[in-house]
Amino acid sequence: MNLQKHDAETEMQMDMTPMIDVVFLLIIFFMVITDLTQQDLEDLQLPLAQQASPDKPKADEWRPIINLKHTGEMIIKRNKYFDPEVNTGPKKYEDLRTQLLSMANRMKKAPLAEGSTKMVPDEPLMIRADESTAFRYVQDIMEQCGDQTISIWKLQLAVSVPDPNAK
């Protein structure tokens, strides 16, 4: 009987430390694997501009972004859809077109003009081009966007903002 009483007293002292350890580990684990927001953005050197509006996307916001490297490679969500060294010939933009089309389908639509029944995508496509990228690649993307089936007409050019703390 004495032994039982003793046991009951010791069991009351629950050690919380391992539980907290495990909980923290789980939090870190899920935070690391769900951090997909940065997947859109390639590591690029963007051109500098003073007049840019700050870009603060919401954490769970879907944004159509095309990354354009200095070599002309076009990358969407870590996947390459165009490489000037690989994709040549008249159908070289076929993969990119498919991507642009699915982006256009996901975008909100608005009438083409007042009173028009034709609906066109009304959200901007962001082009993140490296500062040394030949502009003809940007123009090529613009040309694909202007296609009748895609008709994305709003664009954003990503730039880097001068550091306010500098100077």
Next chain:
Amino acid sequence: MAKRKGNLLVSLAKEECKLEMTPMIDVTFLLLIFFMCTLKFKTLEGKLAAFLPKDVGVNTSQAEPKEKIEIRMDVKNPGNKVRPGAGRTPYTKDDEDKRLRYVYDDSRVITYSIGAKKTTDLKEVETTLRAFYKQDSTRPATIDPRKDIINSDVVGLLDVALAIGFTDITFVGSYEK
């Protein structure tokens, strides 16, 4: 009396000395890892809005279409390719094969043509555009980048035009191959 008090102090001190540090270190390390994982060195990014010509069908409005200011950009001197960073070492054939990043050095010169006016100075472009803007602030502008113009050239000009106040800026689609 004094002896008894001393004994009590000794026994109290002995008990308090047993501080288990291991869980605290565990938790501290976990917090450290947690903040290291969540900390992001965010670079400041911005965006410049631009629009492509929208096909609006037949124009039924009575307003007279405004004449666009066309700014043509040509490369006068492409400049030398250098490796980015402080060293500014020349960009070699080997770098090109590896597809490493490059930038152009200060010898790069662009010719801007606005109507009959030709200049290589972006400041002069600004003065010219500002004069146009004073005459009519709603006049649309078109940027026509030609062969070998790079992204930062266009963004530099776009930045100047936006700073003056131009809102209707479009790009010429066709590219001279």
